[in-house]
Amino acid sequence: LNKAMKPQRKLPRKFNSQLSNAQTDPVEVFARIRNKTVDNQDACIQVINDTTIHLVGANADSKVTECQFSRVFAAEVSQKLLFDSVAQSMVDDLIRGKNGLLFTYGVTSSGKTYTMTGSLEEPGFLPRCLDMLFNSTKPVQASKYVFVPDGMNGFCVQSEAEALLEKQEREILPQLTPKNASRMRHRNVDLRYDLEHCQSENVNPECRYSVFVSYVEIYNDYVYDLLGEVQLDPFQRPKPPQSKRLREDKKKNMFVYGVSQIEVTSTEEAFAVFQQGQERRRIAHTQLNAESSRSHSILNIRLVQAPLDPLGEDLLQEKSLICASQLSLVDLAGSERMTRTGAGGERLREAGNINSSLMTLRRCLEQLRENQKGGGNEMIKYRNSKLTHLFKSYFEGHGTVKMVVCLNPNMAEHDENLHVVQFAEMAQQVEVARSEDFRVDRESIKKKALEAKAKREEDRKKQLNDGESDWEATDYCLGPSFPNLEVVDSADNRTIPFLISMLENRIENMSSIKRSAKHFGSLFRTNLNAGSQHDQELQQKLRDCENDLGLKGKEVNKMERQVKKLESKNQVLTRTTQVFEKEKKQLQEQLSEAESQLKSSLSDTRRLESKIKGAVANTKAHVEKECDKRVRSVQAEMQEKMWVKDERLRQLKNIISTGREGRPTTRRCQTPLKQPISSATPTPVPGAPIAPKHRRSCSNNPNWLAHLPSSTIQTETILQPAIRPNRVVNVPSPKDVAGASKYLLTHQSEDKDGEIETQLVKGEVFHTRSGGQQVQFVDIETLKQHDPKKIDRKRRSTTSVDEVSADEQSSWTDVETRVNINLD
Numbered sequence: 165l166n167k168a169m170k171p172q173r174k175l176p177r178k179f180n181s182q183l184s185n186a187q188t189d190p191v192e193v194f195a196r197i198r199n200k201t202v203d204n205q206d207a208c209i210q211v212i213n214d215t216t217i218h219l220v221g222a223n224a225d226s227k228v229t230e231c232q233f234s235r236v237f238a239a240e241v242s243q244k245l246l247f248d249s250v251a252q253s254m255v256d257d258l259i260r261g262k263n264g265l266l267f268t269y270g271v272t273s274s275g276k277t278y279t280m281t282g283s284l285e286e287p288g289f290l291p292r293c294l295d296m297l298f299n300s301t302k303p304v305q306a307s308k309y310v311f312v313p314d315g316m317n318g319f320c321v322q323s324e325a326e327a328l329l330e331k332q333e334r335e336i337l338p339q340l341t342p343k344n345a346s347r348m349r350h351r352n353v354d355l356r357y358d359l360e361h362c363q364s365e366n367v368n369p370e371c372r373y374s375v376f377v378s379y380v381e382i383y384n385d386y387v388y389d390l391l392g393e394v395q396l397d398p399f400q401r402p403k404p405p406q407s408k409r410l411r412e413d414k415k416k417n418m419f420v421y422g423v424s425q426i427e428v429t430s431t432e433e434a435f436a437v438f439q440q441g442q443e444r445r446r447i448a449h450t451q452l453n454a455e456s457s458r459s460h461s462i463l464n465i466r467l468v469q470a471p472l473d474p475l476g477e478d479l480l481q482e483k484s485l486i487c488a489s490q491l492s493l494v495d496l497a498g499s500e501r502m503t504r505t506g507a508g509g510e511r512l513r514e515a516g517n518i519n520s521s522l523m524t525l526r527r528c529l530e531q532l533r534e535n536q537k538g539g540g541n542e543m544i545k546y547r548n549s550k551l552t553h554l555f556k557s558y559f560e561g562h563g564t565v566k567m568v569v570c571l572n573p574n575m576a577e578h579d580e581n582l583h584v585v586q587f588a589e590m591a592q593q594v595e596v597a598r599s600e601d602f603r604v605d606r607e608s609i610k611k612k613a614l615e616a617k618a619k620r621e622e623d624r625k626k627q628l629n630d631g632e633s634d635w636e637a638t639d640y641c642l643g644p645s646f647p648n649l650e651v652v653d654s655a656d657n658r659t660i661p662f663l664i665s666m667l668e669n670r671i672e673n674m675s676s677i678k679r680s681a682k683h684f685g686s687l688f689r690t691n692l693n694a695g696s697q698h699d700q701e702l703q704q705k706l707r708d709c710e711n712d713l714g715l716k717g718k719e720v721n722k723m724e725r726q727v728k729k730l731e732s733k734n735q736v737l738t739r740t741t742q743v744f745e746k747e748k749k750q751l752q753e754q755l756s757e758a759e760s761q762l763k764s765s766l767s768d769t770r771r772l773e774s775k776i777k778g779a780v781a782n783t784k785a786h787v788e789k790e791c792d793k794r795v796r797s798v799q800a801e802m803q804e805k806m807w808v809k810d811e812r813l814r815q816l817k818n819i820i821s822t823g824r825e826g827r828p829t830t831r832r833c834q835t836p837l838k839q840p841i842s843s844a845t846p847t848p849v850p851g852a853p854i855a856p857k858h859r860r861s862c863s864n865n866p867n868w869l870a871h872l873p874s875s876t877i878q879t880e881t882i883l884q885p886a887i888r889p890n891r892v893v894n895v896p897s898p899k900d901v902a903g904a905s906k907y908l909l910t911h912q913s914e915d916k917d918g919e920i921e922t923q924l925v926k927g928e929v930f931h932t933r934s935g936g937q938q939v940q941f942v943d944i945e946t947l948k949q950h951d952p953k954k955i956d957r958k959r960r961s962t963t964s965v966d967e968v969s970a971d972e973q974s975s976w977t978d979v980e981t982r983v984n985i986n987l988d
């Protein structure tokens with residue numbers, strides 16, 4: 165919409181005036197109605213006469229649309245009649261050097277391809293055009309490769325000898341080149357179309373003709389060459405086709421740059437090439453994931469002609485005398501609207517591109533019509549799609565334009581048909597400038613050809629005359645014939661001397677003839693010798709050439725064998741590659757399967773781990789709770805026991821105090837303690853003051869550094885140190901020590917019962933003069949536990965108190981010490 169609203173560029177005045185002065189021809193539009201495919205419905209098209217149809221809707225009261233065409237062909241009209249009426253004149257024009265564009269337009273399944281290509285039994289335009297062309301030009305066909313495409317839509321001429329050489333090279337080369345389109349092209353495709361073999365009368369016998377075909381398709385607004393070499397990838401698989409660019413040649417004709425133009429010398433060869441293109445099209449569609457009816461296909465038939473030279477052997481090599489004309493046969497993609505296709509994704513994009521290219525065609529034609537009607541000179545946007553860009557030259561007057569609108573009469577197609585006929589009606593109003601260039605070209609070619617012919621004839625006559633005069637010039641007479649003389653008298657002095665002189669003359673002439681005969685004889689002999697010598701030389705050369713040919717033939721055979729070997733190797737390698745690729749695919753599948761399994765097992769493990777962690781935490785909490793409970797109960801039990809013990813001690817104290825009064829001796833307690841007790845026994849360090857250190861810190865706020873090696877195990881003694889260290893370290897650093905005033909080292913060892921004994925070694929930190937620290941250990945507290953069962957067992961094995969072990973004694977001593985202390 166935006167584009168449409170933009171102000172459009174004006175054409176230069178010159179161009180416009182040229183157009184207005186030029187003679188024009190209308191775009192001829194024909195309608196072809198195919199047979200109905202749905203029987204139980206009415207047809208939406210009624211053929212009124214040769215040029216008119218009515219488009220009727222399903223309802224009786226619906227509007228009837230009348231449409232006029234150049235000619236209407238009903239369903240029963242044969243392909244031959246259609247060709248004779250539409251395309252035959254275009255082939256005539258082609259031979260006369262005029263370009264032509266013939267395209268079929270309509271919705272899918274309306275018969276476009278049927279009309280353009282047809283079947284073997286009912287050939288369409290394409291085979292008929294080719295057939296007519298070859299029927300007409302066969303007798304005056306140039307040798308293959310005499311015309312050579314110059315790559316810019318033109319042609320050059322080479323001599324017969326050069327063409328022959330090229331032919332030989334091409335016949336040998338394809339066997340040496342890898343399998344590609346050019347080799348495949350030589351496959352014998354046996355297409356026998358049922359044709360009537362019509363012919364044109366416009367062929368110039370003084371010219372030689374060659375036919376070239378190119379076949380392209382426009383898909384998604386890209387142009388693809390259907391006859392180009394098939395490029396292979398490293399795995400020898402055909403690569404997807406590459407799109408081509410459009411260019412304009414010197415004569416302002418648009419062409420596909422770099423497209424393959426195949427020279428064909430017969431209808432069969434042309435059909436084979438076309439078939440090859442169809443095959444390529446099918447493969448390309450598979451590679452591009454396209455549908456054949458969703459692309460526009462264009463077959464270009466190019467006819468090249470040039471006059472013979474005066475000798476009648478080669479063609480005149482003047483480039484300006486080469487005339488190349490072309491007939492473009494176009495099978496457009498279905499014109500149905502996007503909504504109708506019901507497509508999505510790739511198909512929707514295709515439909516969009518088709519619609520946009522056909523829409524651009526419509527817009528260009530509309531603009532052309534507007535310009536012609538109102539004398540406007542708006543720029544026509546041919547470049548908006550490849551289709552219109554390629555046909556630009558036709559619409560600008562470089563040839564005839566004809567369109568066959570294909571209509572499907574099924575009632576369901578009514579709406580689509582309405583769009584098609586509207587387009588057709590609009591197209592009919594477009595006038596295309598009539599190009600006279602081809603006529604000028606043709607006249608100059610004709611003139612040259614006639615000149616060459618005249619010269620040829622003149623030369624022949626001259627040669628003939630020259631030969632005759634040479635022959636006549638040589639006088640081989642002995643002299644004038646004898647006059648009728650009679651000697652009547654022996655003394656006839658007139659007749660006899662006259663006869664004698666005549667005879668002498670004759671003798672002289674005879675000797676001169678003899679001399680000249682001898683001379684010519686020797687000349688002839690010399691020439692003959694030279695001739696035979698030359699002949700021998702030629703024969704020698706021929707033998708050399710034959711030898712050479714034999715050697716080359718052997719080489720070719722050898723190379724062919726090598727090529728075959730390489731091809732078979734290649735096949736093996738391709739097969740191996742395929743196997744490897746298959747294996748690779750399988751392995752990749754296995755790998756991805758294993759990866760997914762690994763992933764799932766990893767997630768399982770993670771889930772399990774978190775579950776276990778949860779369970780451990782739960783169990784830990786439970787165990788801790790249980791332990792706490794038990795510790796509390798043991799503590800309660802122990803307190804009770806302690807109370808009992810204290811009670812006993814109190815009693816013992818009473819006994820002792822009564823004993824002191826009566827018997828002042830210390831008695832050992834005979835009552836063994838049933839339970840072991842944790843003891844925090846202060847062990848005096850030799851030389852250190854005991855009592856003050858035994859008590860907790862004497863400073864008000866001692867700064868305790870606890871050195872707790874990482875191997876320290878928590879024991880569950882009831883008496884625990886009351887010191888609350890300010891800092892706890894596993895390995896103290898000088899800095900840690902510097903910051904502390906007190907030092908507490910925890911040391912653990914195993915006693916002989918296998919119980920853990922914890923010693924708390926206390927020290928004081930002094931700062932030395934040199935700036936260091938010194939720790940002086942002053943106190944040791946020992947924490948240890950005794951298993952009562954072990955003590956019981958020991959005690960039971962002991963028979964008397966005297967036999968109690970020193971350990972036990974020490975424990976008693978300990979109790980006594982406690983008692984003493986308590987007493988103190």
Ligand SMILES: Nc1ncnc2c1ncn2[C@@H]1O[C@H](COP(=O)(O)OP(=O)(O)OP(=O)(O)O)[C@@H](O)[C@H]1O
Pocket residue numbers: 197198199239270271272273274275276277278279456457496497498570
């Ligand atoms: N006039 C006709 N007479 C007999 N058969 C026809 C006629 N027109 C079309 N057909 C048949 O109808 C079928 C579809 O026709 P065709 O392929 O030519 O349609 P199309 O318009 O080219 O479709 P697409 O856009 O898909 O290429 C073919 O089988 C063809 O043989």
